[in-house]
Amino acid sequence: MAVEVVSYRDLSELKFDKLDAAVTKWKGIKKEFHDIATGRGEGADVVRLESKAAAADWTGANADVSKPFVVEVAREFHDAANEAKSIHKAMDLTRQRMHKHQSDLRRAVEDIQSDGLIVTSDGTVTDSMCYADEAKQKLSDKKVRAAETRIEKILKAAASSQHALADGLRLLVQDAHDFSGADYGSYDDIRKVVGRADADKAADLAKELSRQAANGDRIDQTKLDSFNDLAELQHSNPVFAERLATKLGPKGTLEFWRMMSGDGPEIMTKSEYGREMVRLRDNLGMTFATASRVKSPEMAKWKHDLIGLGGRPIAYPDMHAMHDPVGFQVMSSLMGKGKFDKDFLHDYEEKLRAFDKKIGGEGQAWSMVGWQGTDLDPSGLGRGSDPMAGLLKAASHNPDFATDLFKDPDTAEYYLRDREYPPEDPYLEDGKSRAAEALGDALYAGGSGLNPDDPNATYTEHLQGQNTAFHNIFDRLAAEKDDMLPEVRESMAMLLGNHGDETYDTMSAVAGSRDTPLDQQKLMEISKQISRTPEGYAALNQAMNQSIVNDILTEKDHPSLSADHVGRTLGFEVQARQQAIADSTAADQKAAGWKGYFGYFTVAELSTIPPLAPVGGHIANAAFGISKAWTEDEQAQIAEDGALKNKDVSFARANQIKELGHLWYEVNGNSDFAQNDDEWGSEESLEYRFDEKANDGEKNAERILGAE
Numbered sequence: 001m002a003v004e005v006v007s008y009r010d011l012s013e014l015k016f017d018k019l020d021a022a023v024t025k026w027k028g029i030k031k032e033f034h035d036i037a038t039g040r041g042e043g044a045d046v047v048r049l050e051s052k053a054a055a056a057d058w059t060g061a062n063a064d065v066s067k068p069f070v071v072e073v074a075r076e077f078h079d080a081a082n083e084a085k086s087i088h089k090a091m092d093l094t095r096q097r098m099h100k101h102q103s104d105l106r107r108a109v110e111d112i113q114s115d116g117l118i119v120t121s122d123g124t125v126t127d128s129m130c131y132a133d134e135a136k137q138k139l140s141d142k143k144v145r146a147a148e149t150r151i152e153k154i155l156k157a158a159a160s161s162q163h164a165l166a167d168g169l170r171l172l173v174q175d176a177h178d179f180s181g182a183d184y185g186s187y188d189d190i191r192k193v194v195g196r197a198d199a200d201k202a203a204d205l206a207k208e209l210s211r212q213a214a215n216g217d218r219i220d221q222t223k224l225d226s227f228n229d230l231a232e233l234q235h236s237n238p239v240f241a242e243r244l245a246t247k248l249g250p251k252g253t254l255e256f257w258r259m260m261s262g263d264g265p266e267i268m269t270k271s272e273y274g275r276e277m278v279r280l281r282d283n284l285g286m287t288f289a290t291a292s293r294v295k296s297p298e299m300a301k302w303k304h305d306l307i308g309l310g311g312r313p314i315a316y317p318d319m320h321a322m323h324d325p326v327g328f329q330v331m332s333s334l335m336g337k338g339k340f341d342k343d344f345l346h347d348y349e350e351k352l353r354a355f356d357k358k359i360g361g362e363g364q365a366w367s368m369v370g371w372q373g374t375d376l377d378p379s380g381l382g383r384g385s386d387p388m389a390g391l392l393k394a395a396s397h398n399p400d401f402a403t404d405l406f407k408d409p410d411t412a413e414y415y416l417r418d419r420e421y422p423p424e425d426p427y428l429e430d431g432k433s434r435a436a437e438a439l440g441d442a443l444y445a446g447g448s449g450l451n452p453d454d455p456n457a458t459y460t461e462h463l464q465g466q467n468t469a470f471h472n473i474f475d476r477l478a479a480e481k482d483d484m485l486p487e488v489r490e491s492m493a494m495l496l497g498n499h500g501d502e503t504y505d506t507m508s509a510v511a512g513s514r515d516t517p518l519d520q521q522k523l524m525e526i527s528k529q530i531s532r533t534p535e536g537y538a539a540l541n542q543a544m545n546q547s548i549v550n551d552i553l554t555e556k557d558h559p560s561l562s563a564d565h566v567g568r569t570l571g572f573e574v575q576a577r578q579q580a581i582a583d584s585t586a587a588d589q590k591a592a593g594w595k596g597y598f599g600y601f602t603v604a605e606l607s608t609i610p611p612l613a614p615v616g617g618h619i620a621n622a623a624f625g626i627s628k629a630w631t632e633d634e635q636a637q638i639a640e641d642g643a644l645k646n647k648d649v650s651f652a653r654a655n656q657i658k659e660l661g662h663l664w665y666e667v668n669g670n671s672d673f674a675q676n677d678d679e680w681g682s683e684e685s686l687e688y689r690f691d692e693k694a695n696d697g698e699k700n701a702e703r704i705l706g707a708e
Helices: 008-012 019-036 046-055 059-113 132-173 185-214 223-233 238-261 266-268 271-292 297-308 327-332 342-358 387-398 398-407 410-418 434-448 462-483 486-498 502-509 519-531 534-554 559-583 586-591 594-599 618-635 652-669 685-706
Strands: 117-119 125-127
Touching: 008 059, 008 132, 019 059, 059 117, 059 132, 059 185, 117 132, 125 132, 132 185, 132 223, 132 238, 132 534, 185 223, 223 238, 238 271, 238 297, 238 327, 271 297, 297 342, 327 342, 327 387, 342 387, 342 398, 387 434, 387 586, 398 410, 398 434, 398 462, 410 434, 410 462, 434 462, 434 486, 462 486, 462 519, 486 502, 486 519, 486 534, 502 519, 502 534, 502 559, 519 534, 519 559, 519 685, 534 559, 534 618, 534 652, 559 652, 559 685, 586 594, 618 652, 652 685
Parallel strands: none
Antiparallel strands: 117 125
């Protein structure tokens, strides 16, 4: 069975004439059958027929044969009327939903074209400009990919609607002699019926695919595609997800993925098959994430029993591997996509952490002899054998759970300080630990309340739990000092930006202040560690640029204070950067990719800057300009060999200081304060003032370091 995919051309050029005519026709049929079935029409009706048949004095053979037949005919008319109503409803819903999908597509295309991109007749997106500058070309490529993703999302939604409604109609009329089918009153009714039918098909396909894998047969590509098509269309349908999970059963769920994924290294050498497995992994993960949120006794038992299999090897008859992964490894490898239920994650985490401690090694055991070869990631990137990679990634997609994880001091201590996250060679060519990367995502989600992978996430006011989680994370990472994991630097920079007021108020305060929101020495230590890699350094600086602009735009009573705050903040950032440079060798800097990074680094588009602090659009726009100037300064500090150079603040931030002076004068230049004081009366004097305060800020930061 193949699920049809709605193409760009099909949806954009879709005509509704025939569908409109069918809807109108079935509206009339529905009324006719309704009138006959209810007795509200002027002609014959089955209400009187059924009533008279029941009241008549039937004798002999008529009582045994004719009466039941007449009564059954009357009831068939009721069912036929109900079926006609359901057919009309399905067709009307088809028209409504496809109209909406087409409208969404047209609106998206208009937005994409207004951004200077071209959308061809087959939906391909290209830029109207060709850039010689590598940085501009990379930014253009990013815009094109984002536009293509937006179009693809609409086409997938249209395909899902088309599948549900078309199959809903087929299931309704599959028996020409039986009208006692489903009663469709809404789109959800149709999705439930189709979801159950699709889950039964998917379960049968999974059984057959598992049999082929167990026998060492070639996997039937058509069957694999069919399973993926069904899961891709239905993974967000709770009825489909629950039925598939419970039909497979907890052990069958783990065995199916175990059979299909095989040994990681083997999959990686088969690129085409590997791509299919990545698709299967993601579809299974999102399906089981949906299933985990279903509150039914059957799913409660499925979750309980699945967790109970966490520490047991998942072997399969006739499949001989060097090492069998345990249930936690198999399930965690499916948890990189989708939003899993919070209560399920709590139970899963509790048991996994206990097992993690039991096998010893503080997280290192997963990469030791006996566990190697149990990497079930078919992407070639390698999540590694460590099941914490999947759990922590799932935590990042459920920020409420992530907050619970890090607001608890003991749990935060375990994940941030006690545990190790070693990379697993030879799978990971970049030398990074996927579990550590997932830890970064999870800590950002826990302290911000936001999913780091959600491009539409917007800043929300922090709850007490998120503030507690943030301070737990802050204190523990500061205590790590040089042992802070490189993989979490960028995420921590984003989290500091998300708590922008606290971070900025602490950076901009006079050394030794006792009423700062954060400990100045700890913030300096974290900022220094973040500044050791270009990605983290860039994220922190762009975040602080928003806070800097916010201060300049909002400090009206005493405008000179904003200059002091900005200067001390710049000095704090530069001093952290200089300490990071002093602590790293030329080899460290080359490995971190400073030259290559800033060789193409461009300030993030406004639409892609993550939700850092509660700033308005005008602040974000101004901060964008400041960050562009900052980028120019950074490029000027990198030598030809890629080494970083220390400079005084006035030289290190020359372009940025100039832009800040221009902004301050634009906001406050006409105020009585500026007009009555020559020191604040021109942009040139403002640049000197900011330069002076920035160098004061660096000395202020040196005092903070000296107090350690």
